[in-house]
Amino acid sequence: MSNRRIGVWLVGALGSIATTVILGALSFRKGTKETTGMITETGSFKELGLVSLDRLEFGGCDLRKGRLRDAARHVVRETGALSSEFLEEIDEDLMAIERDIQMGTVRNCGEAIRKLSVSTLFDEGSIRQEVAAICGQFRSFKERKSLDELVVVNLASTEPPLPIQEVHHDLGAFEAALDRNDLDVVRASTIYAYAAVQEGCPYINFTPSNGALIPAVVEMAERNGVPVMGNDGKTGETLVKSALAPMFLCRNLQVLSWEGFNILGNMDGCVLDHPENRESKIKSKDQVLSKILGYTPHSRVHIHYVPSLDDQKTAWDYIHFKGFLGTKMSLQFVWQGYDSLLAAPLVLDLVRLAELAKRRGESGLMPHLASYFKAPMGVEEYRLNEQFEMLLNYARKAGGGDDRVA
Incomplete structure (x- = not known):
């Protein structure tokens, strides 16, 4: 396994899925739970040199004020997945992660999300100022944690659909729209995705929000050597x-x-x-x-x-x-x-596979991850077995191994 230090920036860091991702990683680090549900822990992926789960560092952003420890207690109380004694054991770990959870943007998220939010960050600024602020959050986190790489995962609540316009299909035209502060061409997810790709961070859209990986952002990812993939995690x-x-x-x-x-x-x-x-x-x-x-x-x-x-x-x-x-x-x-318990192992898989893709010099969409998504981008194959075979074929080639499936 790779011993590189990898950051995981969770958009929606105080939500149930993000909290469960963190709890799962900490429990594996402590050796208290099995990795059931994680495909990357099966035999077919053992030779890929994936980052070790104990080398993941978590941070992120949310629209709400709150404590990660309270979110963790809520998850444990509702699911019974972990004990209260374990929460006490990892209390200092959760406190440390809390310090790296920032306020996010509510740009064009819709009234439902805005009502649940206490964030006013960036509300008065331009789109470019929002992008710069978010890029600054990424860079600061990487520097503080001495990270080799940062993977950004969108776990935020579902936004209203973004009407796709001609400007979304061309990077130059889209960036010109950002320069003139055309608010109609973005959602919050667009801003996070654009900022991630601009900073060279692999990006995963686990939500249905179509504003995240518009064609212009995918084009930018291809040019910048950044792996990206979405949309909408397939869990139930x-x-x-x-x-x-x-x-x-x-x-x-x-x-x-x-x-x-x-x-x-x-x-x-x-x-x-x-x-x-x-x-x-x-x-x-x-x-x-x-x-x-x-x-x-x-x-x-x-x-x-x-x-x-x-x-x-x-x-x-x-x-x-x-x-x-x-x-x-x-x-x-x-x-x-339980939605969070079904989703969390997939998120950890996707983080490891996205980091591997970046390390291998891959860029743009990662179609081999189709089995993880309801609406996989760049893929016309929707049958689960065939999608999973795409992932196994990728693992065989990346590992330089044979055709055996564990």
Whole structure:
């Protein structure tokens, strides 16, 4: 394993997923928990020289004031994943990380996020001033921690969709829009992504927010030798869809309708209760079926906020399909899981793989990471097994090994 010191800058650092990422890394460092759920801890990835989990240093930003220790207690209380005794053991570690959590920007995040925010940082400044301030946060963190690399991960709440314009498709035109402070061409996620790539930091968009990796930012990443990837981490219902939908294709069964009902709590659920924010999420979840099946059955994704569920997410899917002699049949499944516990190991995987890609001189999109995302960029393959094979093929080549799969 690589002994380089790697920073992880979490946008949305006080949220449940970010907190669980930090708790997971600290628990591995202390040797108290298994790495179940982390693909990079399986045999196929052992020869890649991935950064050791105990060499990760965490910092980030959030729109809320609060203490990481309180967020950690909340996660432990809701999930039961760790003991209160362990929290006491890592209290000083959490305090140290708290000092590296800065205030972020709420630029064009939508009213739902702004209402939950106490941040006024950058509100009066230009886009260029926001970018410069965020780049300064990155550089300061790298210097204080003597880091060899910094990976930026967007775990913030879902923004309203950014209408993609002609200016977003050309780096020169986009930067000219930034220079004249055209506020309509950015969301907060755009600013973070642009700042990360400008600083040479690998960037992962784990959210559905389409403003993060616009074509101009991807172009900049290709030019600057920076690996980037998104969008929207695939952790639950859509994970099952991408594994199950190919079955109907393989058996020549026609899917007539696929209805998905999702209920969840936590801050993500609260934000998604607002139609403009929910639109981004539904778009990333709803395209999987047509991409796999080659046709578009009747399909609706319903998302509802249930505060009492907190971090636990429940999805009920009803699949109506047609078989031999036109007979109609159905399949139903229920998926229940803690959102943060499903997402955190994937985030740690992505950090390690993004750092490896940067070290290998790769740039632009990382299509081999498609299996981690609902709406993977630069990829037309949406079947989970085939996406996972892309990752394994990459690991074989990067490791210079053979075709054995552990």
